[in-house]
């Protein structure tokens with residue numbers, strides 16, 4: 586009898602529920618076309634919103650940093666791993682976000698874990714939007730604080746929970762995605778900040794899908810919503826619009842100083858690699874210097890929305906557009922049909938989200954033909970819902 590025998594049973598359960606997932610290797614440089622299993626597919630599943638992950642300038646910066654410093658940073662930031670390059674990236678992020686300082690982590694996920702566990706503990710309260718990213722939810726659990734979810738975007742529910750529970754705790758931390766990653770809608774930031782002020786709460790805002798995408802300078806929802814300069818904890822990733830790998834926190838000098846001393850996922854881990862750091866630094870420069878990339882992204886979003894009119898889209902104010910798609914088998918079938926037509930747009934289903942959908946992410950580097958092709962396949966599937974009616978490979 587093996588103590589691991591439960592694994593095969595659990596896997597079988599996952600498969601039965603349609604929750605089973607597996608990986609597939611992508612080949613070729615990151616862009617609006619992805620090659621999976623030798624098939625070229627239009628990529629509507631990438632977080633590479635501005636196309637920077639395949640940009641020559643980021644590649645050059647990464648190669649140069651690798652030649653200069655080597656492949657690994659060889660240690661944690663507080664020991665031997667700290668490079669001037671890390672500091673330059675942090676200062677560039679702070680300039681982008683108009684905050685006093687910033688701190689880079691190995692990933693957005695570890696930035697959230699480290700920051701939340703540093704800010705709150707057992708005597709404290711965390712209130713978290715029900716649709717928040719896994720890293721916020723798990724950071725809250727790991728902190729040991731009392732964690733309550735409020736209904737998605739529902740500030741009345743949040744206000745009621747604050748009124749009822751806030752006074753029983755020392756500190757209170759509100760957690761929210763700025764752009765909700767599986768839906769594409771935005772959090773009501775100014776009102777959330779006001780409510781936080783009323784109840785003496787900190788707010789951690791996760792701008793993973795906002796940075797580089799929202800705001801005139803690409804600083805995120807904070808900029809777009811006119812909240813620049815208001816005290817809050819801004820977290821994000823270097824791995825989406827910025828085309829690299831890593832995470833960051835931006836905020837007051839005091840906050841960052843505290844995190845350098847108190848965030849375990851920053852202290853006890855190896856510093857970001859020279860290549861990732863240099864690529865992200867170049868990306869931050871490009872995000873600010875080339876607003877036309879962001880303009881192209883938004884013009885693509887508008888174009889696709891119009892092309893998808895008549896389909897059942899979830900509410901969205903971002904380049905993440907979701908098409909409601911019935912139950913799990915129907916959704917998997919639609920994803921399969923899209924794939925046969927040369928389009929990669931994944932089925933997102935429980936347990937990741939409450940209801941199944943096809944999730945589309947628009948890139949600045951999609952062409953109008955790309956977007957039209959996607960819309961044509963989705964529209965014809967909606968009309969007839971049979972495989973035989975589908976156009977064949979559009980790519």
Ligand SMILES: *Cc1c(COP(=O)(O)O)cnc(C)c1O
Nearest residue numbers: 692693694718766793822824831
């Ligand atoms: C992707 C994502 C993260 C994690 O960022 P990584 O750098 O990929 O670890 C955190 N929060 C949200 C909302 C995300 O979408």
